[in-house]
Amino acid sequence: xxxxxxxKRMEDVKISVIIPVYNTAGLVEKCLASVMxxxxxxLEIIVVDxxxxxxxxxxxERIAATDPRIQVIHRRNGGAxxxxxxxxxxxxxxxxxxxxxxxxxxxxxxxxxLSLARxxxxxxxxxxxxxxxxxxxxxxxxxxxxxxxTIISTADFFRDLLLHRGDASFCTKLIKKELxxxxxxxxxxxxxxxxxxxxxxxxxxxxxxxxxxxxxVVYHPTSTTRTxxxxxxSRVFADMVANADTIEALVKxxxxxxTAEAKRFALYQRLEYLLHIPITMxxxxxxxxxxxxxRAIVSYLRRNLPHTLTNxxxxxxxxxxxxxxxxxxxTVRRIHAAVSGGK
Numbered sequence: 001x002x003x004x005x006x007x008k009r010m011e012d013v014k015i016s017v018i019i020p021v022y023n024t025a026g027l028v029e030k031c032l033a034s035v036m037x038x039x040x041x042x043l044e045i046i047v048v049d050x051x052x053x054x055x056x057x058x059x060x061e062r063i064a065a066t067d068p069r070i071q072v073i074h075r076r077n078g079g080a081x082x083x084x085x086x087x088x089x090x091x092x093x094x095x096x097x098x099x100x101x102x103x104x105x106x107x108x109x110x111x112x113x114l115s116l117a118r119x120x121x122x123x124x125x126x127x128x129x130x131x132x133x134x135x136x137x138x139x140x141x142x143x144x145x146x147x148x149x150t151i152i153s154t155a156d157f158f159r160d161l162l163l164h165r166g167d168a169s170f171c172t173k174l175i176k177k178e179l180x181x182x183x184x185x186x187x188x189x190x191x192x193x194x195x196x197x198x199x200x201x202x203x204x205x206x207x208x209x210x211x212x213x214x215x216x217v218v219y220h221p222t223s224t225t226r227t228x229x230x231x232x233x234s235r236v237f238a239d240m241v242a243n244a245d246t247i248e249a250l251v252k253x254x255x256x257x258x259t260a261e262a263k264r265f266a267l268y269q270r271l272e273y274l275l276h277i278p279i280t281m282x283x284x285x286x287x288x289x290x291x292x293x294x295r296a297i298v299s300y301l302r303r304n305l306p307h308t309l310t311n312x313x314x315x316x317x318x319x320x321x322x323x324x325x326x327x328x329x330x331t332v333r334r335i336h337a338a339v340s341g342g343k
Contacts, residue, residue: 010118014042015110016093016177020083021047021101025055027220032063032070034104040111045070046087051077056101081185081192084170088180096177098170102220109214113174116208120151123176124200125208126167129215139219143167150209155255157207161194162247162261163313164268168194172215179203194243198250237273238292244269245291264313267304267322270297274325275336282330301326 017035021028028047035045047070049057057074064070075086084098095117097110109127117125128145132138143166152160160166170193183199186192244266251262274297282294290296301308301322308314308322324332 010111010114011041013095013114013118014044014093015040015095015097015114015174016044016046016087016091017097017099017110018046018048018084018087018091019099019101020050020080020087021052021056021060022050022077022080022083023052023054023056024101025052025059027102027218028056028059029063031099031101031104032060034107035099036067036069037107038105038110039108040114043069043110044091044093046090047072048083048087049074050079050083051075079187082187085184085187088177088184091177094177095174096180097174099215100171100217103171103218104216106214106216110174112210112212112214116149116210117174117176120206120208122151122206122208123179123204124173125210126173127210127212127214129167129169129172129217130213131217131219133219134221142217145211145213146209148211150211151206152209153206154201154204155258158198158201158255159258159261161197162258162265164265168197170196171217192239195239195246198247202254237269237276238290240269241273241292241297260311261313263304263307264311267301267308267311267314268318270301271318271322271325273297274329274333275321277333279330279333279337282333298326298329 017038019028019031019035024031032045032047035043045067047060047064049060049072051074057072060070060072064072071090073086073090075083080100088096095114097113099105113125113127116122128143129141130138131140131142157166161168179200183196186195248262248266251258255262273292277294284295291300305323305326308319308326311319314322321332
């Protein structure tokens with residue numbers, strides 16, 4: 001008799017862990033060791049070498065030869081999203097997790113996540129992150145865990161994301177594979193996780209969150225996943241603005257009670273744009289009509305000045321910066337760059 005998934009013993013439920021790798025030859029061994037050490041027994045590990053130009057491909061092949069659970073894919077470089085999608089195409093598990101190759105995880109992470117998912121019949125469950133530097137020193141929390149095991153509605157989880165106090169990362173989550181059959185990570189995008197999450201939202205009602213930290217985010221000065229070059233500015237912030245516009249439209253249609261939160265998110269994303277744009281790109285003569293162009297960003301802030309003044313979810317500091325940047329963006333940006341040491 002073939003058992004249904006809900007009737008299977010916990011240890012018989014397969015989890016697929018997908019690890020995109022790009023030029024992390026000195027780091028991926030620790031990452032893989034932490035995944036191989038998981039206490040959940042039924043695991044497949046799919047390593048996607050995304051066209052590495054260092055020794056990453058050789059390192060993962062050497063490790064894979066020691067563990068039959070590891071499958072290695074070598075592909076032309078296409079970015080983390082494309083690598084994840086390649087892994088998803090081969091994933092045979094009932095649930096899927098993702099780990100970045102310069103991070104590592106605690107041994108019980110997937111066992112505890114799966115337990116919560118099965119006990120509460122949830123399609124997405126989450127743990128918290130430990131932020132650290134290369135010496136292992138703890139950095140300030142980005143998203144602290146709740147004090148107790150928490151089941152939160154998707155709408156409330158989404159609200160936390162809009163207020164920048166939630167965790168959009170797929171690396172801290174365990175997800176039912178069936179959710180990712182029709183939906184995939186958007187490729188050639190740099191703000192891809194929240195994009196995918198808002199497309200998954202209509203399919204789920206609640207998300208479970210563990211009161212624990214299992215995922216180690218390690219900040220390496222030369223990490224390809226943590227740093228962004230100057231010429232990537234346009235892509236990064238264009239994606240942030242595009243996501244904000246998509247979210248505003250989604251909220252208007254499906255979650256009208258989150259209108260103020262969505263407007264705050266849209267204003268904040270544009271604030272980040274103006275605080276990071278190279279001053280040389282702040283040109284009044286910019287003729288681009290794209291929503292993410294400098295002129296369009298300033299125009300949006302000026303049209304939405306009443307929201308900046310009245311939105312209850314903006315901090316005093318953010319409100320002040322927005323008002324100043326709306327009035328004299330280039331002058332304020334120069335002052336900010338001088339004070340912060342930026343350019």
